[in-house]
Amino acid sequence: MATKDVKVKVFKSFRETRNPEFAQIIGEIPVWASGLLLRSCPAKWDYPKFRLNHAVDGYTMITKFEVVGGKSGSVGFSSKFLQSEAFKKAEVAQKPIIHEFSTRSAGSDSKSAICKVVSSVLPEVTDNCKYICNSDLCRNPTINADNGFLKLRNHTFPQNSTGQEPVKDLGLHGISSHPLTDPESGDTYNVGLHLVPTAKWKVIKFPTGCKSSLKETLKKGKIIASHPCRNKTLAPWVHSFGMSKNYVVWIDQPAHFNLTKAFKSVLKGFCPREVLEWCPEKKNQFCAFNMCTVYHQLNIYGKISSARFELWDFLNKKTLKVVKTEIISKDAFFFTHFLNCYEEAGHMVVDLFGMLNIQYCDGQALARLRSGKVMQDKDCPRLLRFVAPIGAFEDVRKFPENRNLVKMNSTGKAVRIGEKVILEPEIMSEIKMDLAVWNKKFYGENLRFIYATGALCPSVHHHKVVKFDLKTRKVITWEAELHQTVGEACFIPRPNCNEQDDGLIVLVVINYLELAEKQRDFVVWLNAKDFKEVGRAYFDVEIPIGLHSIFLAK
Numbered sequence: 001m002a003t004k005d006v007k008v009k010v011f012k013s014f015r016e017t018r019n020p021e022f023a024q025i026i027g028e029i030p031v032w033a034s035g036l037l038l039r040s041c042p043a044k045w046d047y048p049k050f051r052l053n054h055a056v057d058g059y060t061m062i063t064k065f066e067v068v069g070g071k072s073g074s075v076g077f078s079s080k081f082l083q084s085e086a087f088k089k090a091e092v093a094q095k096p097i098i099h100e101f102s103t104r105s106a107g108s109d110s111k112s113a114i115c116k117v118v119s120s121v122l123p124e125v126t127d128n129c130k131y132i133c134n135s136d137l138c139r140n141p142t143i144n145a146d147n148g149f150l151k152l153r154n155h156t157f158p159q160n161s162t163g164q165e166p167v168k169d170l171g172l173h174g175i176s177s178h179p180l181t182d183p184e185s186g187d188t189y190n191v192g193l194h195l196v197p198t199a200k201w202k203v204i205k206f207p208t209g210c211k212s213s214l215k216e217t218l219k220k221g222k223i224i225a226s227h228p229c230r231n232k233t234l235a236p237w238v239h240s241f242g243m244s245k246n247y248v249v250w251i252d253q254p255a256h257f258n259l260t261k262a263f264k265s266v267l268k269g270f271c272p273r274e275v276l277e278w279c280p281e282k283k284n285q286f287c288a289f290n291m292c293t294v295y296h297q298l299n300i301y302g303k304i305s306s307a308r309f310e311l312w313d314f315l316n317k318k319t320l321k322v323v324k325t326e327i328i329s330k331d332a333f334f335f336t337h338f339l340n341c342y343e344e345a346g347h348m349v350v351d352l353f354g355m356l357n358i359q360y361c362d363g364q365a366l367a368r369l370r371s372g373k374v375m376q377d378k379d380c381p382r383l384l385r386f387v388a389p390i391g392a393f394e395d396v397r398k399f400p401e402n403r404n405l406v407k408m409n410s411t412g413k414a415v416r417i418g419e420k421v422i423l424e425p426e427i428m429s430e431i432k433m434d435l436a437v438w439n440k441k442f443y444g445e446n447l448r449f450i451y452a453t454g455a456l457c458p459s460v461h462h463h464k465v466v467k468f469d470l471k472t473r474k475v476i477t478w479e480a481e482l483h484q485t486v487g488e489a490c491f492i493p494r495p496n497c498n499e500q501d502d503g504l505i506v507l508v509v510i511n512y513l514e515l516a517e518k519q520r521d522f523v524v525w526l527n528a529k530d531f532k533e534v535g536r537a538y539f540d541v542e543i544p545i546g547l548h549s550i551f552l553a554k
Contacts, residue, residue: 066078325419431461439503462485
């Protein structure tokens with residue numbers, strides 16, 4: 001995408017914009033769309049003698065757009081670096097002191113020989129949190145980092161600060177960066193990993209109705225379910241999970257951090273990418289537990305913290321027997337983002353954005369991105385749908401072998417082979433897209449409309465945002481210029497809306513390439529129904545590329 005005369009500019013290091021730049025909105029957005037648009041952005045990789053290696057290694061900057069709607073609407077832009085210990089130490093030493101995903105620690109010059117040995121055996125965990133998200137845990141959003149097998153850290157982001165507040169350590173070494181809130185109960189769930197003495201999955205529940213600070217709210221979180229990983233010394237990659245009305249669903253995928261290799265490498269040093277392995281022969285293993293079953297066991301045993309659930313375990317409420325069925329994919333795939341999970345006509349439906357392998361990770365190496373070389377189409381995410389009949393897990397032996405068990409309208413397949421069920425996905429679309437958003441009021445239901453960003457690869461959608469109709473498979477697109485890229489969208493629902501696409505889509509559009517004639521970055525608002533532009537605002541300051549974004553209504 002880049003030539004000798006044109007440079008890639010989105011992955012350069014940025015400076016803070018402490019004093020807000022204000023821009024008038026061209027057009028008019030409704031007053032109810034006023035609020036804060038917050039984005040987490042990797043924004044610093046470079047020091048005089050050191051450079052971090054990967055896109056997600058960059059130290060996190062939070063960008064804030066203060067939006068005022070109405071006839072004389074305006075937007076104020078400002079940005080600050082998240083004051084993580086990893087960032088502060090790097091700023092003092094002018095090099096990375098704590099290792100990131102694909103960058104080893106450069107070491108501290110101030111440490112004694114003994115301290116250097118201790119720090120290599122017990123490496124410090126990065127708190128360079130990269131993913132901003134919003135749930136009903138409290139009034140403030142959270143900034144999380146999954147970091148593979150590393151220690152859990154969550155932080156608050158008050159509106160007027162980029163300070164961090166470490167909160168309760170749940171004893172986990174990895175956790176999804178996308179907690180989900182049950183729209184009916186208001187409880188918030190997350191899925192994580194505990195690795196000592198062996199690798200185990202954990203499901204965490206945070207109770208509803210907490211109006212205290214995030215720190216106090218998270219103290220009430222409990223681990224309600226545990227299950228061993230497929231291999232005791234391999235920690236699966238975890239970034240997101242799914243939740244339907246009755247089930248929490250996650251996937252043990254064949255992208256693993258090798259704990260044995262990590263242990264052997266502690267003396268010479270390593271970063272997580274160096275122990276990340278792709279094992280496609282293991283396929284993907286689908287895991288879940290029934291939230292209703294949790295409460296049933298609580299009534300029987302009286303102690304929810306000791307409950308343990310196996311892969312797709314279903315506790316028969318009459319016999320109290322657990323029936324085990326192994327659910328695996330026909331072919332291996334890698335993913336970072338679930339889209340949705342829902343139950344329909346006795347089936348569990350799982351939608352996600354899958355890729356062929358983990359080459360996607362290496363495609364985001366900083367040197368590759370800055371040179372203009374990007375991923376090939378085959379490694380970009382596509383929307384996949386997996387379907388499995390729930391009844392098969394109550395007693396898989398009553399279903400015929402070697403026949404498709406899917407009876408709903410889908411080309412996805414679920415075939416029983418012995419005690420296993422093999423899933424083959426329906427390819428919902430060939431469009432290379434990811435980072436989907438939707439009207440969260442309808443999460444856990446049969447979503448109809450999603451809004452996804454075209455993947456940053458040489459496809460026809462790399463500079464577009466897509467409205468995809470999951471029912472009709474029809475597509476509406478809004479496109480920027482070829483030299484621009486569109487960040488993750490935000491859906492702003494109209495107050496008291498009853499339709500999934502009743503609202504606005506807000507996008508931050510930045511110039512991917514540094515052209516001879518300067519092009520300004522901008523924010524644009526679209527009608528979510530037809531993608532007609534409602535308003536836009538241009539900025540003189542350059543805006544960094546974002547990973548995730550959230551909108552907080554005023």
